[in-house]
Amino acid sequence: MSARPRQFDLIAFDWDGTLFDSTQIIxxxxxxxxxDVGGVEPTDExxxxxxxxxxxxxxxxxxxxxxxxxYDVLGERYRFHYMKHVNDIALFDGVLPLLxxxxxxxxxxxxxxxxxxxxxxxxxxxxxxxxxxxxxRTADETAGKPSPRMLHxxxxxxxxxxxxxxxxxxxxxxxxxxxxxxxxxxxVSYGAHDHGQFEPLNPLFIAHSVKALHDWLLVYx
Numbered sequence: 001m002s003a004r005p006r007q008f009d010l011i012a013f014d015w016d017g018t019l020f021d022s023t024q025i026i027x028x029x030x031x032x033x034x035x036d037v038g039g040v041e042p043t044d045e046x047x048x049x050x051x052x053x054x055x056x057x058x059x060x061x062x063x064x065x066x067x068x069x070x071y072d073v074l075g076e077r078y079r080f081h082y083m084k085h086v087n088d089i090a091l092f093d094g095v096l097p098l099l100x101x102x103x104x105x106x107x108x109x110x111x112x113x114x115x116x117x118x119x120x121x122x123x124x125x126x127x128x129x130x131x132x133x134x135x136x137r138t139a140d141e142t143a144g145k146p147s148p149r150m151l152h153x154x155x156x157x158x159x160x161x162x163x164x165x166x167x168x169x170x171x172x173x174x175x176x177x178x179x180x181x182x183x184x185x186x187x188v189s190y191g192a193h194d195h196g197q198f199e200p201l202n203p204l205f206i207a208h209s210v211k212a213l214h215d216w217l218l219v220y221x
Contacts, residue, residue: 008184008221010160011102012151014169015113015120016051017191022089023170026051027192029085030062033077039066051192052114052171054144091128092190094210099132102217108158111136112150112167112177134158145173148181155181166204166221168213175201188213 017023030047034040042062050058059074060066066074102109110133113120117138124133135157137150155165167178170191178185179201187203188210189195195206204220207213 006221007164008107008166009164010108010110010154010158011166011168011217011221012110012112012154012183014052014167014171014174014191015111015115015123017170018168018174018188019091019095019111020089020123021092023048023051023192025085025089026082029078029081030059032081033059033074034063034066036077037063037066037070037074039063039074048192049171052145052169052173054114054139055116057139057144058114086122092210094214096128096132098210098214098217101214102221103132105218105221107221108134108160110134110154110158112145112154112174113137114139114145114173116140145171146176146180148177151177151181151183155183172197172201175203186213186216 013019016026027044027047031041034042047062050062056071056075059078060071063074099109111120115138117140120136120138135154137153142153143149151165151167155162162182165183167174167183167185169175170188171193175185175187175198185201185203187195187198187206189206189208198206205216207216
């Protein structure tokens with residue numbers, strides 16, 4: 001790095017609900033998948049709660065009445081419904097300028113997500129996102145949140161200490177992962193979880209919009 005950031009060298013972002021405006025579509029896809037295999041449709045709250053977890057962990061939690069022998073089919077039905085809507089999902093307004101200014105300020109940027117490697121790579125291959133992230137980890141290649149493994153691997157990759165690492169996410173799973181890794185965290189309230197659940201996890205800040213997140217990071221990151 002030619003210049004050292006003020007407080008954090010590495011900033012890791014969750015994907016769905018933090019950078020990508022996908023929470024409502026994922027919630028509907030989980031509900032549809034559960035019904036497809038004969039389970040009771042989870043409430044919006046129950047379906048959105050599991051966003052950020054590894055896929056099978058999430059589906060099992062959202063559908064406790066579905067037997068384990070149906071989990072593979074449950075996962076297939078979720079992917080079927082999600083792929084029908086994949087082109088309907090976009091980055092939140094303001095995300096691209098935020099990522100670009102953070103790169104200009106010499107932060108390393110990473111993604112730590114419950115998505116699969118295949119799903120994340122498909123999203124990152126869009127022209128607008130090429131070259132913006134320095135690294136990424138997914139749940140299927142490491143461990144699902146709130147395990148700290150994704151952050152531990154990213155910190156080792158970049159040689160960054162926990163106190164110089166910031167995790168940003170929209171769920172308690174994201175913030176708990178940061179706590180478990182010894183990192184600081186920031187929550188965003190416009191994603192999957194009620195931000196009232198964030199306070200026990202001691203986020204440095206709760207952003208109620210991408211602009212608020214942008215403004216805070218420019219001053220404090």
